[in-house]
Amino acid sequence: MHPDFSLKIQPLGEAAFAVTLGEAISLAASARVLALKRTILSASLPGVCEVVPAYTSLLVRFDPDRSDPKSLYDALTDLCFSAPASDSAAGNLVEVPVVYGGMFGPDLDDVSDHAGMTPDEVARLHAAGDYTVAFLGFLPGFPYLVGLDPRLACPRLASPRQTVPAGSVGIAGGQTGIYPLESPGGWRIIGRTSLKLFDPIGDQPTLLNPGDRVRFIPVGEGAAR
Amino acid sequence: MILEILEGGYGVTVQDAGRRGHADLGIPESGAMDCFALQVANLLAGNKPCAAGLEIPSAGLILRPDADCLLACAGPGWSLRVNGRNMRGWMALLVRANDLVEVIPGSGRWGYLAVAGGLDVPPILDSRSTNLRGSFGGLDGRTLQAGDRIPCLDTRVSSQDLAGTMFPLDELPPYGSPLETRVIPGPEADFIPGATDGFFGQSWHVGSRSDRMGYALEGVALKSANIGELITTPIIPGVIQVPPGGAPLVLMRDAQTTGGYARVAVVIGADLGLLAQLRPEDETSFKEVSLEDARLAASARRKALEEFLRAASD
Numbered sequence: 001m002h003p004d005f006s007l008k009i010q011p012l013g014e015a016a017f018a019v020t021l022g023e024a025i026s027l028a029a030s031a032r033v034l035a036l037k038r039t040i041l042s043a044s045l046p047g048v049c050e051v052v053p054a055y056t057s058l059l060v061r062f063d064p065d066r067s068d069p070k071s072l073y074d075a076l077t078d079l080c081f082s083a084p085a086s087d088s089a090a091g092n093l094v095e096v097p098v099v100y101g102g103m104f105g106p107d108l109d110d111v112s113d114h115a116g117m118t119p120d121e122v123a124r125l126h127a128a129g130d131y132t133v134a135f136l137g138f139l140p141g142f143p144y145l146v147g148l149d150p151r152l153a154c155p156r157l158a159s160p161r162q163t164v165p166a167g168s169v170g171i172a173g174g175q176t177g178i179y180p181l182e183s184p185g186g187w188r189i190i191g192r193t194s195l196k197l198f199d200p201i202g203d204q205p206t207l208l209n210p211g212d213r214v215r216f217i218p219v220g221e222g223a224a225r
Numbered sequence: 226m227i228l229e230i231l232e233g234g235y236g237v238t239v240q241d242a243g244r245r246g247h248a249d250l251g252i253p254e255s256g257a258m259d260c261f262a263l264q265v266a267n268l269l270a271g272n273k274p275c276a277a278g279l280e281i282p283s284a285g286l287i288l289r290p291d292a293d294c295l296l297a298c299a300g301p302g303w304s305l306r307v308n309g310r311n312m313r314g315w316m317a318l319l320v321r322a323n324d325l326v327e328v329i330p331g332s333g334r335w336g337y338l339a340v341a342g343g344l345d346v347p348p349i350l351d352s353r354s355t356n357l358r359g360s361f362g363g364l365d366g367r368t369l370q371a372g373d374r375i376p377c378l379d380t381r382v383s384s385q386d387l388a389g390t391m392f393p394l395d396e397l398p399p400y401g402s403p404l405e406t407r408v409i410p411g412p413e414a415d416f417i418p419g420a421t422d423g424f425f426g427q428s429w430h431v432g433s434r435s436d437r438m439g440y441a442l443e444g445v446a447l448k449s450a451n452i453g454e455l456i457t458t459p460i461i462p463g464v465i466q467v468p469p470g471g472a473p474l475v476l477m478r479d480a481q482t483t484g485g486y487a488r489v490a491v492v493i494g495a496d497l498g499l500l501a502q503l504r505p506e507d508e509t510s511f512k513e514v515s516l517e518d519a520r521l522a523a524s525a526r527r528k529a530l531e532e533f534l535r536a537a538s539d
Contacts, residue, residue, distance in 0.1 A: 010412040013463050013491035014519035018412045025456060037249075052248040052459040054483055059248070059459035064520040136251035137457060137483025140359045144457065144483075180251075181359060200349050200361040206250045 007080050009073055015064050019076060020057040025174070027146050029056045030134040031086035034211050039083035045075050053135045053210055055144065091133065091211035096178070096193050097219040098127070098169050104192035104221070107157070111171060111188050114154045123218055125149050126169075126190065131176070131214040141180035141198030141206035145214055148176045160186035167192045169216070180206070191216075226292040228340060230373040231325070236282035239344050239363035239375075240478075242275035244352035248482040254462055255354035255362065256478050258335050258437060259498035261526060262299040265392050266339035268534055269297035269317040276343030277353035279369075281336045283504070286328040286369075293321050294377070295341040295388060301400035301502055302331020315397070319388040333400055333502035342378035357437070358479065390537050396529045398499055402507035403428060406496050407514045407522065411464065413455070413487035423447045424473070424489060425511055432472075433505045437479040440500065442509075446471030447489075460484045463492040465511075477501060495522035 008020040021036070022029050033053045040051050040060060047067025052059040062072055100123035101108040112119045131147040138144075153174040161184060164170070168179040170187030179185060180197035197207045208214065230237075240263065243256020257263035257280055264274035279286070281300075290296075297317050298305045304314040306327040312318055314336075320326060328338055346353050346364055355363025364375060424447060432441035447467055460466070464476045466486040475492060476484075478501075492500055493514060500509060514522075 008412070011409055011491075011516060012412060012459075012461065012488065013409050014493055014516050014523070016461060018458065018488075020412070020458075023456065050246050050248060052482065054458045055456050057456075057458045059461065061245075061461070064516070065524065069516050135483070136249065137459070138251060138481050140250060140252045140356075142251050183358070198359065200252075200356075200359060205247070205252070205350060210249065 009076055016059055016061045018059055022056045025055045027132055030146055033058055035087040036083040038087055039079050043079055055134050091213055093213045094208060095215050095217050096195055097217045098191040098193050099221050100191040100218055105190040107188035108190045111154045111190055115151050125152060127216045127218045133208050133210050133212045135210050139181050139183055143177055143208045145176050148174055154188050156186040160184055226294055226377045228375045229289045230369050230371055231289055232287040232371055233285055234369035234371055235284050237286055237369040238280050238355035239277050239346055240280040240354045241277040241352055244350055244354055247350050251482050253479050255356050258478055258501035261498050263337040264530055266297045266299035266337040270295050270339040270341045271387050272339055272343050278337050278339040281328050283330045285330045288326050289323055291322055295319055298328055298336060298338050300331055300336035301333030303336035304329045315392040317387040317390040334504045340377050345376040345378045392533055400502055402503055404499055404509040406500050406509045406511050407493045408490040408511050411488035411490045414489050416487045428508045428510045431503045431505050431507050437477055439477050439480055440475045442473045455485050457483050457485045463497045464488050465490045493519035493522060495526050
């Protein structure tokens, strides 16, 4: 058991439990969440139909007619204490080509001002990071990445944009992520990738999965078109 | 068989019971806003309860089948007009090839049309439901428009025996406004001081900013404790979030899979469809119930369907 481990298991409606493992976003917290996800799924608890990870918590959905909430609560508590601190299965390493700045990264200058750096330095620092996909959320295939250099943290836009193009790479607070679809959004957009992050009819609907590692590769404008 | 859309289509989508099991990829559940009504429409049409049908908002719809078929419309107050003749909702109806079928809106916000066999659009990620934001599922991932031709799966002749069968209206759930929506307290129920009094102690209006993703509630805003944004957590349809402004938002079928606001309560499964049927300006209050109450309510709703099916197939 870890020092920052503070377990809470609370109902989220009659057919799900919210399991919270801690209150701080970190690579270690994500590793623990993903390890617990695998542990719960391999335990094949009666009635459990879905486990959804986030930064420091998971959702466990169950069929209330096949699973008694009290017994499930007890079983989940046991698994939380017995699960390993990280998942032994390593994720894929995915390289994501990005055009930083210009029309593809309209907020790169704001992020640079906020960080007290030049736009080039911000792009270099962002691309130098070693990121891990903590979970997918907000939009189908949208990766929430941990590993952003704290110097690049920047608040969201005061008022969200109506349209953020698919492939936009953004920063919100200490988080960085990629928009898989065109969508309204408030993240600071610093660049764009031409990779397709979501394909509902593909064998793998999402390019990235929880636990994958991501490296951003700066490329010239021609590559983004 | 083909259903041809002649008029309307605005906001009309193909929906089934929803797309479960892909939330870890960020893919919303989707599915009928009022699953009970879709299930009844399907049983009347001789389908499995989870077959794909049309979900129609208050604008209504006019369509024409190109073959004889059994169909049914369900939804609070919703009905059909066939070749100008008024026909009841919650009833199985045999229509002929090229009949003019008008779906007439009722007091509830959503109506459902099921056709024997079910709509034959390709299942994507285990469901035929439309995901508008991701532009997939249903008919090309979009709402319908005049001129659309929707294929239906083969009809079975035996289902025509159901023609004229009605779902007993006294077995319908308590649709209408004001509603008392039953909820389970959420993980962050005590993050907002006075939330319990403020949330449970007043009647809320459904706001105009309400759609398949979420219903905004209007009333005396809950005092926010400046808790700011929380760490993003998984969310599901039925969760009631309270953003910093203090106006609650009920997450509906197309809600995103994660969010960063306090989850003060969760609408029980049996009541989410009733809440979904409220229109802007309609009212609801909230009542706390236990997990067991919620399970029993869902199970009673399911039993009503099973008993109807048994009676209809006798």
